[in-house]
Amino acid sequence: MTDTPTPFPAKAPGFSGPWWQAVWFAITVALTFLGLLAITFVIGRVVPIDPVLAVVGDRASQATYDAARAAMGLDDPMIVQFARYVWGVMQFDLGVSVSTNRPVAQDLARVFPATLEMATLGILIGVVVGVPMGVLAAARQGTWIDQVIRVIGLAGYAVPAFWLGLVGLVVFYAKLRWVGGPGRIDIFLDGMVAPVTGLLLIDSLLAGDMDSFRSAFGHIILPSTILGFYSLAYIARMTRSFMLEQLGQEFIVTARVKGAPARVVIWRHAFRPIRVQLITVIGLSYAGLLEGSVMIETVFSWPGIGNYLTGALLNADMNAVLGATLVVGAVFIVINKVSDAMYRVLDPRAR
Numbered sequence: 001m002t003d004t005p006t007p008f009p010a011k012a013p014g015f016s017g018p019w020w021q022a023v024w025f026a027i028t029v030a031l032t033f034l035g036l037l038a039i040t041f042v043i044g045r046v047v048p049i050d051p052v053l054a055v056v057g058d059r060a061s062q063a064t065y066d067a068a069r070a071a072m073g074l075d076d077p078m079i080v081q082f083a084r085y086v087w088g089v090m091q092f093d094l095g096v097s098v099s100t101n102r103p104v105a106q107d108l109a110r111v112f113p114a115t116l117e118m119a120t121l122g123i124l125i126g127v128v129v130g131v132p133m134g135v136l137a138a139a140r141q142g143t144w145i146d147q148v149i150r151v152i153g154l155a156g157y158a159v160p161a162f163w164l165g166l167v168g169l170v171v172f173y174a175k176l177r178w179v180g181g182p183g184r185i186d187i188f189l190d191g192m193v194a195p196v197t198g199l200l201l202i203d204s205l206l207a208g209d210m211d212s213f214r215s216a217f218g219h220i221i222l223p224s225t226i227l228g229f230y231s232l233a234y235i236a237r238m239t240r241s242f243m244l245e246q247l248g249q250e251f252i253v254t255a256r257v258k259g260a261p262a263r264v265v266i267w268r269h270a271f272r273p274i275r276v277q278l279i280t281v282i283g284l285s286y287a288g289l290l291e292g293s294v295m296i297e298t299v300f301s302w303p304g305i306g307n308y309l310t311g312a313l314l315n316a317d318m319n320a321v322l323g324a325t326l327v328v329g330a331v332f333i334v335i336n337k338v339s340d341a342m343y344r345v346l347d348p349r350a351r
Contacts, residue, residue: 104319239278
């Protein structure tokens with residue numbers, strides 16, 4: 001007589017349910033953010049830039065230098081400095097910028113909405129254009145349409161962003177006058193719209209100022225379209241790859257044999273399963289636009305976080321550099337977690 005083995009429970013008791021998932025989600029976010037704080041802290045200590053000299057100048061006496069170093073807490077043990085750094089970040093205290101003489105948190109709150117607005121419009125362009133392009137390329141595999149779309153995707157990887165930005169300014173602004181020039185809005189309209197959300201397009205609509213809205217749209221459309229081009233190149237390429245994998249599945253062949261229309265086969269049977277994968281691709285692309293818009297913001301004199309970070313690097317403003325790096329890293333964490341949550345909503349198997 002043999003004993004029947006008792007099967008293990010699928011889930012450990014007490015560690016399932018929405019409450020435990022919420023707790024585990026908070027723990028993973030906290031640990032990830034703590035790791036990000038550790039990385040930025042180490043960067044601030046290993047870069048060959050003396051934060052004391054950035055404050056007192058290179059002509060200060062040794063006594064002034066030593067006093068400033070002690071006041072900044074740089075003589076304390078590293079663990080004490082890190083604990084003070086974490087406590088300051090938890091209170092939204094990122095130090096004072098040497099360049100602007102204002103708290104870094106205030107500077108970032110001022111410049112980040114400009115980058116968010118441009119990157120959001122860019123990712124919308126990338127999704128609206130890139131996903132249909134990828135689906136069309138997969139459905140027309142091997143044809144001239146597929147080849148053209150693949151060339152566009154390759155150009156998105158090969159063409160430098162600063163070159164495309166300069167060409168766009170010369171053609172569409174200097175020659176054709178179809179778009180606005182560098183900056184976020186015309187100079188004579190700057191400051192006319194009271195900031196509510198920080199997003200100039202939305203704030204101008206809320207204020208009912210159509211002149212400011214038209215000016216802001218004319219300035220943002222070119223840089224956001226260029227960002228959207230790089231985004232759609234990546235999204236179209238990944239969509240094509242996912243679709244080709246699905247179109248080779250047996251259930252697609254069965255649907256075609258049964259006489260299902262091509263539109264139904266492509267969009268209902270083949271496209272629906274890849275939505276979950278596309279969420280991750282779009283999320284990573286969006287985070288990349290928020291982080292990688294430095295060149296575009298420099299070319300277009302866009303007052304965003306990329307331009308702010310570039311100026312901070314040139315001025316050896318480490319508080320501003322670390323603060324901007326921390327914000328970009330936090331954006332990556334948030335977007336990845338949101339993508340995971342949407343993944344579970346669309347795919348019941350991942351819950």
